[in-house]
Each structure stands twice: as structure tokens, then as C-alpha cells.
Amino acid sequence: MPARSTVTARQARLGAELRKLRERAGPSIREASEITGVAQSKISMMEAGRVGVSAERVRHLASQYACDDPALVEALVAMATERGPGWWEEYREAVPTGYLNVAELEHHAAELQTFQGAHIPALLQTEEQMRGVFASSVPLLSEEQREVRVRFRLRRQEVLNKIGYAALIHEAALRIRAADSKVARNQLLHLIEQSEQPQVAIRIVPFEADGFAGISAPVVYANGPVSQLDTALVDTAHGGAYLGAEAQLHRYRVVLRTIEKMALGAVDSRDFIHRLVHQM
Template sequence: MPARSIVTARQQRLGAELRKLRERAGLTAREAAQASGIAESKISMTEAGRVGVSAERVRHLADQYACDDTGLVEALVGMAAERGRGWWEDCRGKVPAGYLNVAELEHHAAELRTFQTVHMPGLLQTEEQMRGIFASSVPLLSEEQREARVRYRLRRQEVLGEVAYEAVIHEAALRIRAADSKVARSQLLHVLEQSERPQVTVRVVPFDVDGFAGISAPLVYASGPVPQLDTVLVDTKHGGAYLDAEAQLNRYRAMLRTIEKVALGVVESRNFIHHLLQRM
């Protein structure tokens, strides 16, 4: 099987999880190759996500690594068995490659939780809000680039009907105007409408809340089929950073618990947004 020319974040994650199993077993790649009867180069390429791996081979490797966590093994088998192109692949070359990894992460998540400090969550943005954000991008985007990003983000929003989604939004993000007051008002109304959906929860952290020091980087916490396969996506100036080490996951779980403690309740949050609308 030829090596992949493009490796997605999810393919890298599957390989990384297989590497973790090997390392927990105390085996080098060479020792794993000898024990499993698989070429060392194939072990390395698989762990890098450069080649695919069958469900049967995942089970074989898990057995060689003495992994008795059935839930984790079956989740990895499910990842290995995934075939076909997601809709986001049609956007390759039209939007930044990192965008595609975001859509893939959302598509496979069991649950999505986000905390946003400055921008409205992408899954809750109106089309006009998106255009306002992309119009101020640095460097400036062409009209074709902006429209490609808008179409991509609108398509991403279809996941809201398929997965539980909780957005905690800081008051700053609710007040910042990506365009003008009309767009800002329409955006808040849209958030209220979306918050009525059964699988969508919206909560607000107001400026005057006590006991909250703030968090600089917006984040998305995507739950996997088992906790070990959870992923944190943190926005940085240079793109998204995907975190999945156990210590990192525990840190962001604790961080989200802190945020949820200080956020207003669901009803209070809706009332807060209604109050902002009345003052516009």
C-alpha cells in the first residue's frame, strides 16, 4: 500500500494511539515488529498515519501489546474501519487545510463543548457575521476566498443536528461587532434561536462574574467514543493545536468545569442575551 501524500489529523491520531499502546507495553518499534511479524517500517509508517491499517491489524497489535481495554480497542478498530471521503474533502484547495481537520473532528465527535472569548462560535455564526469576520482577515482575502470560507462554515453547521453541542460564550464575544449593529442584532437573535434546539446549549460568562480570571485562547473539547480519544482544539495565532495527551485532557476538563461553574444558567443566559438586544 503506497504512503499517503496527505495525512489528516484523525489519521495521525489513530497512529499516535497505536504508538501509545506500544510504548505502554514497553516495546520499541523493532521489538513490536518482531513480536507481531510486521515489518518495522510498516509499524513506523502506521504510527505516523502515513499508511492505513485494517481493523484486523489493530486487534492483532492490541493483542501483542497486551491491551485489555476493550472499549478503547474497539474505538480504534472503528477509526481504522472508516472509509470514504467526508464532505470536507471537496473543500481541499479552496480553504486552508487546517479547516478540514476541524470539520472531520466535529463530524466524529460524540459531544462538542466550546468556550469562546472574542468571536462567536463558528457553528453559531450567521452568514453576515462570517462575512464580517472574513472581511477583516489579515492578510486580506479575495472575494472568492471569503465566499469559499463562508460556504465551508455553513456546511459545518449541519453537525448541530447530529451531535450534542454546548457553547459557553463570554460577554465580550456577544458585544463585539464583526460588521455593524444590524448584523450584531441578527447574530444575537440567531444564537437565541439555536439555543432552543434540543441538542444545543448556550451559556454566557458575563463581565461582572466573580472568581473568573479568564482564559486567553478559545477552545473546543470534542468527546470521543471513549475518554482516551477525547481531543482539545485550541486556537492559536498560527492555526489550531490538537491536544490529546492524558495530562492535557485532564487540564482542559478541569478548566471547563471552572468555566461552567461561573457561567450563567441556560435560562439566565437567554435573558442576558435578550437584555443585550434591548439595549442595541
């Protein structure tokens, strides 16, 4: 099987999990090759996500690495045997690769939670809000590029029809205008409407919340089928960082729990947004 020319974030994560199984068991790649009967180069390519892995091979490696967590093994088997491109692949030549990886992450998540300090979460934006956001992109985008990204983001929002979504949004994000006052008002009304959906929870962190300093990086936390396969996606100046190490996941679970304690409840958050609408 030829090596992949492009490795998605999910394929890279599967490889990383296979590497974790080996490293927890102790053997080097050379020793693992002797134990499993798989060529060293093949093990390296699998752990880098550069080649596919069959269900049989995942189970074989897990057995040889003495993994005693059947739920984790079966979750890895499911990752390895996913077939067919996702809808986002239709956009591979049209939007940045990072957009595709986010859509893939959302599609496979069991639940999603996010904190946004300066922007309305992408999955909760109105179409006009999106246009305002993309109009200020650096470098500037053509009208055609902006419209493609709007269509892509709208398609991403379909995930809200199938999983639970919890959004922690700072008051600053509600007040920053991506476009004009009409767009801003409609965006707030849309948040109210979305907050009434049973699968969507929106909670606001007001300016007067105590002890909020230092908690600012936007984060998306995606629950996997087992906790070991959770992912924290953290925005950085150079793109999104996909974190899957247990210490990293624990850190962002704590961060989100801390923000939750500062946030208003669901009903109070809805009332808060209503008041902002009336002030406009």
C-alpha cells in the same frame, strides 16, 4: 500500500493511539517488530498515520501489546476502517487544511463543547457574521475566497443536527461587532433561537464573573466514542493544536468545568442576550 501524501488530524490521532498502546506495553519499535511480525518501517509509518491500518492489524497489535480494553480497541478499529472521503474533502483545494481538520473532528465527535472569549463560535454564527469575520482576515481575502469559506462554515453547522453542542461564550464576544449593528443584532437573535434547540446549550460568562483572569484561550472539546479518544482543539497564534494526551485532556476538562461555574445558567443566559438586544 504507498504512503499518504497528506495526513489528516484524525489519521495522525489513530497513529498516535497505536504508538501509545506500544509504549504502554514497553517494547521499542524494533522489539515490537519482532513480537508482532510487522516490519519496523511499517510500524513507524502506521504510528505516523502515513499508511492505512486494517481492522485485523489493529486487533493483532492490540493483542500483542496486551491491551485489555475492548471498547478502546473497537473504537480504534472503527477509526481504521472508515471508508470514503468526508464532505470536507470537496474543499481541499479551496480552504486551508486546518479548516478541513476541524470539520473532520466535528463530524466524528459524539458531543462538542467550546469556550470562546472574543468570538461567536463558528457553529453558531449567522451567514452575515461570517462575512464580517472573513472580511477582516489577514492577509485580506478575495470576495470569492470569502464566499467559499462562508459556504464551508455553513456546511459545518449541519453537525448541530446530529450531536449535542454546549457553548460557553464570554460577554465580550457578544459585544464585539464583526460588521455593523444590524448584523450584530441578528447574530444575538440567532443565538437566542439556537439556545432553544434541545441539542444546543448556550451559557454566557458575564464581565462581572469573579476569578476569570487567565482563562482566555479558545478551546473546542470533542468527546470521542471512548474517553481516551477525546480531543481538545486549542487555538494558538499559529493555528489549532490537537491535544489527546490524558494529562492535556484532564487540564481542559478542568478548565471547562471552571468556566461553567462562572457562567450563567441556560435560562439566565437567554435573558442576558435578550437584554443586550433591547439595548441596541
